[in-house]
Amino acid sequence: MKILVLIKQVPETTDVKIDPETNTLKREGVKSIINPFDMYAIEEAVRIKERSGGGQVIAVSMGPPQAMEALREAISMGCDEAVLLSDKKFAGSDTWATSYTLSQAIRKLGDYSVVLCGKQASDGDTAQVGPGVSTHLDIPQVTYIKKIEQINAESARVERMTEEGYEIIETALPAVMTVVKEINEPRLPSLKGKMRAKKAEIPVWTAEDLLCDEEKIGLDGSPTRVIKVFTPPPRQGGRVLAGEPEAVSKELADLLKDVVISS
Amino acid sequence: MPDKAAIKILNEKCTGCGLCVKACPFGAISMEGKQAVIDLTTCTFCGACVEACKFNAILILMKEEAKADLSDYKDLWVFCEQKKGEIQSVSFELLGKGRELADKLGVSLCAVLLGDGMEGCCGGLVARGADKVYLVDSPKLRNYQDDPYSKVLTALVRKHKPEILLCGATTMGRSLISRVAVKTRAGLTADCTGLDIDREEKLLLQTRPAFGGNIMATIITPDTRPQMATVRHKVMKESEPDAKRKGEIIKEGFPEETYSSRSRLIDVVEEIEETVNLAEADIIVSGGRGVGSPDNFDIIKELAVSVNGAVGASRAVVDAGWMPYSHQVGQTGKTVCPKIYIACGISGQIQHLIGMKSADIIVAVNKDPDAPIFSVATYGIVDDLFKIVPALTTHFKKILGK
Missing domain, CATH: 3.40.50.1220 (TPP-binding domain)
Incomplete structure (x- = not known):
């Protein structure tokens, strides 16, 4: 079974701020990591392969040349191969263009059973790319998966997390599956894995390699435009309630009374 | 030759003042000698540098899209979520905001409802502010499933051409609307916490948090329709029901294929504890x-x-x-x-x-x-x-x- 994992390189912390004087993003010393949700996707892909006793896991990322690091880490965790999609023409892609570009790579890789990715990326938080990819490929999708109960070459039975609990869904394959944290606990890379990652040759595919329609990639291919970026107003300064526990609790209860009653 | 979608520094006008370097929110501009240079791998074409440049030395070349077609699109749609036949409260919040935006644009507010035996709920959506309700009723739509829901909503959008389509940023909404946006070649902004109308351009201004809420971004969809956005639950105020409001119920049906699904919902398991639904809790x-x-x-x-x-x-x-x-x-x-x-x-x-x-x-x-x-x-x-x-x-x- 061929399993593809889509990963994104993101800043390690979301604690980025805009410098009010220069109006630039303060990003000094911010490390890049694999999107935390994609780590669960990598782990799940490797587990599916291990359980089925064979197959191939390929990690795919779209990004600048430095996203190669993220792909090496994916290999160190057990992915067999990796591909980087990188081209200046991809710059300015929104989720529409990104999911199109990824789907072109998936078509090129071909003959896959499952496409796994995190439910969303921790920098943009859109949760749009997974469903976007399934739509471009015209295959089924299941989002927010917390457990893959069973999987074979033709179908899978999974648990999909919802606001109230979860759903049990059976889907035909190939399909796109996006996963939540509960699904597993990602392993640490093994020494052997790290060695393999170091040596791995990771091809870089451009828009031309992917036979992209130029009107569907990068800024041209992106229907949305960011017109303003700003820091949200800081929260109003808080108030410390001090005194004996009984008195403080009563004071707080009184302060919250109106909201509690109307809720 | 610049790329088709390109940002360009006019070297003869650039004085090397560095204002654009400071203005770039993404750290994509640096100075090489006395000229600004833009790193295209990090540039998002947001235009902050164009505004900052005092010498008109930076150009963003946007393709002229066929704007004329956009006038075919009208009305503001709200996708109303139901679970077990009950309209979810996020829908009332969207109708509240949608009413305000539709009035600013001078268009109708339309609710879209998919389900099984949902006709009795349409009046409630009118009471909450809808001028029209598009109802697609079929046993196949009883529970949310990605395939039939996205095909039906896509078909409705293609047929009636709404200018704006809003949807809750829920596990259902985010899975559904992403598919509809890709199929209809529409722009989609996730998880908006603020929505407004640019009256001059008649554009939806979509404000959302990024980087875990440390930064806010305002996003538009200038050249494609509908303009789609998901909205976080509990951010907008619910509209108050007004039983006297009048509205039109429009029933739609589609060929059987539209309701088919490649995945099958086997069971819905609700966690027993009542204290778990964080999204709904006040x-x-x-x-x-x-x-x-x-x-x-x-x-x-x-x-x-x-x-x-x-x-x-x-x-x-x-x-x-x-x-x-x-x-x-x-x-x-x-x-x-x-x-x-x-x-x-x-x-x-x-x-x-x-x-x-x-x-x-x-x-x-x-x-x-x-x-x-x-x-x-x-x-x-x-x-x-x-x-x-x-x-x-x-x-x-x-x-x-x-």
Whole structure:
């Protein structure tokens, strides 16, 4: 079974701020990591392969040349191969263009059973790319998966997390599956894995390699435009309630009374 | 030759003043000698540098799209979510905001409802502000499924051409609308916390948090229709029902193929605890490592029950196995936006704050006066939670006459 994992390189912390004087993003010393949700996707892909006793896991990322690091880490965790999609023409892609570009790579890789990715990326938080990819490929999708109960070459039975609990869904394959944290606990890379990652040759595919329609990639291919970026107003300064526990609790209860009653 | 979608520095006009370097929110511009150079791998073409440049030395070349076609699109649509035949409250919030935006644009507000035996609910949507309700009723649409729902909604959009389509940023909404946006070649902005209309351009201004809420971005969809956005639950105010409002119910049906699905819903399992639906809760009481043990969570649950709230938990507590993942608030858990968030024994790591700092009122109870949670708290109590929490429960019970 061929399993593809889509990963994104993101800043390690979301604690980025805009410098009010220069109006630039303060990003000094911010490390890049694999999107935390994609780590669960990598782990799940490797587990599916291990359980089925064979197959191939390929990690795919779209990004600048430095996203190669993220792909090496994916290999160190057990992915067999990796591909980087990188081209200046991809710059300015929104989720529409990104999911199109990824789907072109998936078509090129071909003959896959499952496409796994995190439910969303921790920098943009859109949760749009997974469903976007399934739509471009015209295959089924299941989002927010917390457990893959069973999987074979033709179908899978999974648990999909919802606001109230979860759903049990059976889907035909190939399909796109996006996963939540509960699904597993990602392993640490093994020494052997790290060695393999170091040596791995990771091809870089451009828009031309992917036979992209130029009107569907990068800024041209992106229907949305960011017109303003700003820091949200800081929260109003808080108030410390001090005194004996009984008195403080009563004071707080009184302060919250109106909201509690109307809720 | 510049790329088709390109940003360009006019070297003859650039004086090397560096204003654009400072203005770029993405750190994509640097100075090489006396000329600005843009790194196209990080540039998002946001245009901040174009505004900042005093010498008109930066150009963003946008393709002229066929704007004429856009005038075919009209009306503002709200996708109304139902579960087990019941309209979800996020839909009423969208109708509230949608009414305001539709009035600004001078267009009709239309509700879109998919389900099985839902006709009786249409009047309620009119009462909440809809001028029209598009109803697609079929046993195949009883429960949400990606394939049939996305095909039906896509078909409706293609047929009636709404100018704007809003949808809840829920597990259903986010899965559904992403597919419809790709199929209809529409722009989609996720998780908006603010929506407005640019009256001159007649564009939807979509404001959303990024980087875990540390940065806000305003996004538009200039050249394609519909303009699509998902909106966070609990951010917009519900419209009040007005039984006297009149509206039109339009029933739509599609060929059988439209309802087919490649995946099958086998079962819906609801978690038994009533205290778990964090997305719906107006009040959330959360516990962290300071609670000490899984058994001690009882006092957190009791406080939550006393105010009809939900129970939240920090990542540390979930990782330790004290509480199930469905309760986790924060970056790798849920983002919540209740009216009151009471954090008990939670230190307030940034990953936790991301998930709850947009709550209206934040209460922090922690023994450590230096805990970061106090930096976002509306009310802070530096004390032992085992003394405060039970006392609070007693007071709230009294207030609510329990």
